[in-house]
Amino acid sequence: MFEIGLLTIIVLAGLSVVWFTLQLGISPMPSSAKATRAILAASEAAGEGAIIELGSGWGTLLFALARKYPHRRVIGYELSWLPWLYTHLYKSIFRLPNVELYRQSFLAADLSSATLLVCYLFPEGMEQLQQKLAAEHGANRLLISSTFALPASTPEQTTRLDDLYNTPIYSYQLG
Ligand SMILES: C[S@@+](CC[C@H](N)C(=O)[O-])C[C@H]1O[C@@H](n2cnc3c(N)ncnc32)[C@H](O)[C@@H]1O
Structure with a gap:
């Protein structure tokens, strides 16, 4: 009985x-x-103040x-349930009181208080x-975006990683 309950939880999780990946168009790939x-x-170029991921x-x-x-x-917005729950547990276990987590779309959040915005999204999200x-x-505000660029802005700096895809890390000075 316990095994069936556990298996059900794992399958639902x-x-x-998968459901949020299809809804949002991006998986929670770290x-x-x-x-x-x-x-x-790159974050060292930002001023003091709140950081939003x-x-x-x-x-x-x-x-x-x-x-x-x-x-x-350090504020994180995440819509996918399981990663959000995991980060909640991690924050509690490792006692990181400066972390705030919201299960909410960043598109509906007030980002104006942050001096640093960080993301790793996808073209439509950008x-x-x-x-x-x-x-x-x-x-x-400084925006640092991994892999994907803002379609209508020119980055102040682009760093290419020494990896298989020479992944770009874009820095934009906003405002
Ligand atoms: C490629 S993952 C990157 C995860 C993390 N930023 C990292 O670099 O390790 C992109 C994440 O953005 C989340 N996401 C996509 N659109 C979102 C939205 N509008 N609001 C909140 N989270 C969103 C996805 O659920 C996914 O977990």
């Missing part, structure tokens, strides 16, 4: 990840170690940022983000 290191290095997935980048900047608010940023009034 797996199905929820940033690689190289991408994480490059994003942490747009689609925080399993928290790979979120927790790396929270450890690098323990005195800054188009939606471009429209959202154009409609918002935030001053002096």
Whole structure:
């Protein structure tokens, strides 16, 4: 009986990840170690203040940022249930009080308080983000985007990773 219950939970959890992947158009694929290191290095160009991750997935980048900047608010928005739940548990177990997690679309969130925005999305998500940023009034924000560029902005800096795809990490000075 216990095994059947456990198996049901595992199957439902797996199905929820598949469902959100189909709904959102992107899986919760985590940033690689190289991408994480490059994003942490690029983040040093941002001013003090809150950091927001747009689609925080399993928290790979979120927790790396929270450890690098323990005195800054590090906020993650994630819609997919299982990664969001995992990051909640991780935050509690590893006691990272500067991390805030919201199971909410970043497209419906107020991003104006952040001095640093970080994302690893997909082309359509970058188009939606471009429209959202154009409609918002935030001053002096740095956006770091892994792999995908904003369609209508020129990055201030592009770093290419030493990996199979020479993955680009784009930095945009916004506002
Ligand atoms: C490729 S993963 C990257 C995860 C994490 N940022 C990292 O680098 O390890 C993209 C994540 O964005 C989430 N996502 C996509 N659109 C979203 C939205 N509108 N609001 C919140 N999360 C979103 C997906 O569920 C997925 O977990």
